[in-house]
Amino acid sequence: MPVLKNLTELKELREKARAQKADRENNKLTIILGMGTCGIAAGANEVAAAVREELDKRNIEAEIVNVGCIGMCHNEPLLDIQEPGGPRVTYTKVKPAMVGKIIEKHLVKGELSKRWIFGQLPGENGQTIEGLKTYDELPFYSKQIRIALRNCGIIDPESIEEYLASGGYGGLEKALFQMSPDEVIEEIKDSGLRGRGGAGFLTGLKWEFCRKAKDYPKYVICNADEGDPGAFMDRSVLEGDPHALLEGMIIAGYAIGAPEGYIYCRAEYPLAIVRLKKAIQQAYDLGFLGENILGSGYSFDLKIKEGAGAFVCGEETALIASIEGKRGEPRPRPPYPAASGLWGKPTNVNNVKSYAIASQIMVRGADWFSKIGTKKSPGTAVFALTGKIKNTGLVEVPMGISLREIIYDLGGGIINNKRFKAVQTGGPLGGCLPEDALDTAVDFDSLTAAGATMGSGGMIVVDQDTCMVEFARYFLTFASAESCGKCVPCRIGGQRLLEVLTRITRGEGSLEDLDEIERISKYMREGSLCALGQLTPGPVMASLRFFREEYEAHVTEKFCPAGVCAGMYAYEIDADPCTGCGLCAKACPTNAITGEKKEPHAIDQLQCIQCGACYEVCNFGAVLVKRKHELPVAEVNK
Amino acid sequence: MADSDRLENSPIIANPQKQTKLLAALYLAQEEYGWLNPEAIEHVADRLGLSPGQVRSTASFYSMFNLEPQGEYRIQVCEGLSCYLAGGAETIIDYLAHLLNIQPGETTADGKFSLEVVQCIAACGSAPAMRVNDELYENLTLERIALIIRELEGGSP
Numbered sequence: 001m002p003v004l005k006n007l008t009e010l011k012e013l014r015e016k017a018r019a020q021k022a023d024r025e026n027n028k029l030t031i032i033l034g035m036g037t038c039g040i041a042a043g044a045n046e047v048a049a050a051v052r053e054e055l056d057k058r059n060i061e062a063e064i065v066n067v068g069c070i071g072m073c074h075n076e077p078l079l080d081i082q083e084p085g086g087p088r089v090t091y092t093k094v095k096p097a098m099v100g101k102i103i104e105k106h107l108v109k110g111e112l113s114k115r116w117i118f119g120q121l122p123g124e125n126g127q128t129i130e131g132l133k134t135y136d137e138l139p140f141y142s143k144q145i146r147i148a149l150r151n152c153g154i155i156d157p158e159s160i161e162e163y164l165a166s167g168g169y170g171g172l173e174k175a176l177f178q179m180s181p182d183e184v185i186e187e188i189k190d191s192g193l194r195g196r197g198g199a200g201f202l203t204g205l206k207w208e209f210c211r212k213a214k215d216y217p218k219y220v221i222c223n224a225d226e227g228d229p230g231a232f233m234d235r236s237v238l239e240g241d242p243h244a245l246l247e248g249m250i251i252a253g254y255a256i257g258a259p260e261g262y263i264y265c266r267a268e269y270p271l272a273i274v275r276l277k278k279a280i281q282q283a284y285d286l287g288f289l290g291e292n293i294l295g296s297g298y299s300f301d302l303k304i305k306e307g308a309g310a311f312v313c314g315e316e317t318a319l320i321a322s323i324e325g326k327r328g329e330p331r332p333r334p335p336y337p338a339a340s341g342l343w344g345k346p347t348n349v350n351n352v353k354s355y356a357i358a359s360q361i362m363v364r365g366a367d368w369f370s371k372i373g374t375k376k377s378p379g380t381a382v383f384a385l386t387g388k389i390k391n392t393g394l395v396e397v398p399m400g401i402s403l404r405e406i407i408y409d410l411g412g413g414i415i416n417n418k419r420f421k422a423v424q425t426g427g428p429l430g431g432c433l434p435e436d437a438l439d440t441a442v443d444f445d446s447l448t449a450a451g452a453t454m455g456s457g458g459m460i461v462v463d464q465d466t467c468m469v470e471f472a473r474y475f476l477t478f479a480s481a482e483s484c485g486k487c488v489p490c491r492i493g494g495q496r497l498l499e500v501l502t503r504i505t506r507g508e509g510s511l512e513d514l515d516e517i518e519r520i521s522k523y524m525r526e527g528s529l530c531a532l533g534q535l536t537p538g539p540v541m542a543s544l545r546f547f548r549e550e551y552e553a554h555v556t557e558k559f560c561p562a563g564v565c566a567g568m569y570a571y572e573i574d575a576d577p578c579t580g581c582g583l584c585a586k587a588c589p590t591n592a593i594t595g596e597k598k599e600p601h602a603i604d605q606l607q608c609i610q611c612g613a614c615y616e617v618c619n620f621g622a623v624l625v626k627r628k629h630e631l632p633v634a635e636v637n638k
Numbered sequence: 639m640a641d642s643d644r645l646e647n648s649p650i651i652a653n654p655q656k657q658t659k660l661l662a663a664l665y666l667a668q669e670e671y672g673w674l675n676p677e678a679i680e681h682v683a684d685r686l687g688l689s690p691g692q693v694r695s696t697a698s699f700y701s702m703f704n705l706e707p708q709g710e711y712r713i714q715v716c717e718g719l720s721c722y723l724a725g726g727a728e729t730i731i732d733y734l735a736h737l738l739n740i741q742p743g744e745t746t747a748d749g750k751f752s753l754e755v756v757q758c759i760a761a762c763g764s765a766p767a768m769r770v771n772d773e774l775y776e777n778l779t780l781e782r783i784a785l786i787i788r789e790l791e792g793g794s795p
Contacts, residue, residue, distance in 0.1 A: 041761055041764060041776070042764075227757070229718050229719035229720075229722075229757070229758055230718075230719040230720070267702060268757075268758065268759065305658075305661070305662075306661065306662065306665070307661075307700075308661050308664070308665070308700030308701070308702040308703060309700050309701035309702035309756075309757075310699060310700050310701065311757070322661070323658060324654060324657060324658055325657035325658045325659065325660030325661060325696060326657070326660075326695075326696055327695060327696055327698075327699035328699060328700070329699070343654050386719065386720065387719075387723060388723070460719065462723075474719070474722055478757070484699070
């Protein structure tokens with residue numbers, strides 16, 4: 001395809017792409033497969049092979065389209081069938097062996113098996129099939145508003161034509177041909193967009209600082225070094241809609257007056273890197289990147305930089321050092337990158353989602369965006385839901401929604417109907433909130449006020465079986481291992497905190513240790529060079545604040561109420577709910593459980609190794625976690 | 639002013655635009671040499687007009703660069719959140735350490751296996767997981783691990 005030389009040629013190409021898409025939807029049978037990392041891990045490649053084989057066998061002609069992650073990671077692999085002129089009908093948890101039956105029923109017999117169908121996505125003109133729920137009617141999607149994820153799972157991320165057909169590069173078109181750089185910045189400022197990396201600084205203001213900086217050249221950087229455990233929001237955008245990011249970055253470059261940009265992506269995302277490279281090549285081929293973009297006179301180059309496994313490189317000054325080819329160590333701010341960034345030049349650093357959202361704001365206007373969400377946190381928030389929740393996956397919700405709605409309405413509640421205990425937001429540098437904070441509104445300021453942070457979008461839900469001390473210790477192990485070692489409070493403080501927590505989980509802690517945690521945390525918060533050190537104590541401090549009684553049980557009674565910390569609890573069978581089904585006795589590896597059939601069972605404490613097998617299998621909640629000293633001493637002291 | 643111009647333009651001082659290619663160059667060198675031995679470091683330094691010290695300084699910062707020789711099979715056990723919640727990581731690492739008689743970060747005496755603990759390898763849907771060279775192993779149990787190791791001990795890659 002030749003380089004687009006002007007606006008007319010772009011409009012022609014977009015029309016052509018739209019006509020092609022309409023032709024496919026109206027006249028062709030399409031099979032759509034979810035090919036994000038999550039889909040592939042669940043077996044999407046094997047499903048794809050089965051689809052091809054089945055179509056060949058039955059001589060059915062169909063187009064196969066690969067899309068990114070639509071967010072239902074718990075339901076992968078996904079397979080959609082779109083008949084000519086119809087909606088997309090989604091099948092979930094598809095196994096290769098099911099493909100033949102699905103195709104036979106749906107395409108040959110025209111039967112829609114409700115058992116396997118999740119729902120339908122209406123076609124281009126709103127056409128639906130009667131009797132099937134649309135995505136908007138389903139709990140997982142009904143409360144979502146998808147802006148950053150607008151195309152994820154909808155279009156083929158490897159096709160720039162599909163992006164164009166969905167209105168893509170319309171924001172860039174508007175910026176380049178209808179607006180001055182200052183007007184673009186005003187628009188973003190008016191929208192109220194705050195940085196989606198976690199800090200929530202006003203994006204438009206950041207752009208303005210960089211534009212006003214009096215040095216040249218300037219740089220635009222995308223921080224795609226998403227490293228939080230349990231977070232994969234940015235990955236989904238990179239894999240599912242890379243052009244949305246590219247468009248946002250080119251717009252930012254134009255607004256700031258930068259000739260060059262870098263995407264810093266963690267090397268652990270190989271599929272994202274492949275799709276980004278492909279997207280960048282397509283953008284160059286069509287003239288959205290390079291010299292004289294669309295004949296506007298503006299030129300912009302974009303490169304990818306792969307990280308090499310250092311969590312701290314998500315911090316903007318460390319990230320810049322890494323792009324320069326140095327050790328990825330942060331430096332004190334100010335000066336902020338907007339004044340002195342890459343090679344000492346003015347640099348704008350934003351998160352993947354911020355750019356993806358900015359490109360859409362340019363299309364639909366600041367007014368549209370600022371009306372979504374809350375006054376101080378307009379727009380949407382993207383969360384990766386993980387942990388002990390039924391519907392794990394990716395959701396995009398309007399700011400201001402409550403944690404309860406996300407966890408129970410979208411997430412479907414806790415698996416195995418266990419009790420909710422806490423939700424961690426902001427990953428290893430965030431904090432957790434307990435049950436009575438579930439009605440907290442999700443926005444930058446409310447979450448911070450409640451004691452957690454917005455973060456980049458990780459949301460980890462844990463249930464009654466999680467020990468909050470051990471949970472905090474996990475994050476601390478992660479954060480202290482990732483400390484770059486440059487500043488002392490972070491390097492030594494993280495280690496010391498970890499030692500204290502390890503002591504507590506081993507039953508060697510004391511009440512003074514709880515004061516020690518607070519003391520070290522204070523020094524780390526105040527003395528560390530960058531956010532990594534300042535926020536490392538976050539999870540510990542939040543869990544100590546909301547679950548202090550659990551810490552105290554560990555240090556004063558040497559008791560782990562969740563039954564996690566080794567040697568700090570015992571199991572006992574409650575005779576009342578016990579039905580004598582015998583499941584626990586079968587599961588016990590040491591034959592410590594005895595009892596007559598249909599009579600309450602009992603655990604011989606001398607034989608019990610506290611493996612928890614009986615606790616896991618009991619369907620009646622009859623196995624209880626007990627303090628050792630609540631049981632007869634002679635039984636416990638082996 | 640003249641002096642600062644000389645500073646800016648002197649070839650003795652690394653060209654910043656060349657240094658930006660250092661991480662990419664290190665990946666290539668690692669592929670080529672197997673690990674970043676002194677020769678590989680020297681080669682990269684030469685190519686980019688940097689000193690070996692500068693190259694080593696950067697390489698030693700990132701966990702993906704190996705400054706020690708690696709075993710024929712690099713076992714990377716994930717200790718990401720999902721693997722942790724699935725009860726993986728620690729148990730698996732302890733088991734592998736016991737099985738291979740090495741600690742994480744070490745290589746067996748015969749150069750066959752090295753054991754590493756890594757952060758999320760993006761297999762959260764089927765945790766716990768580990769990677770051996772480029773092969774991903776998911777839904778691990780101790781029995782499966784024993785089988786995998788036995789198989790690798792027997793055959794060649």
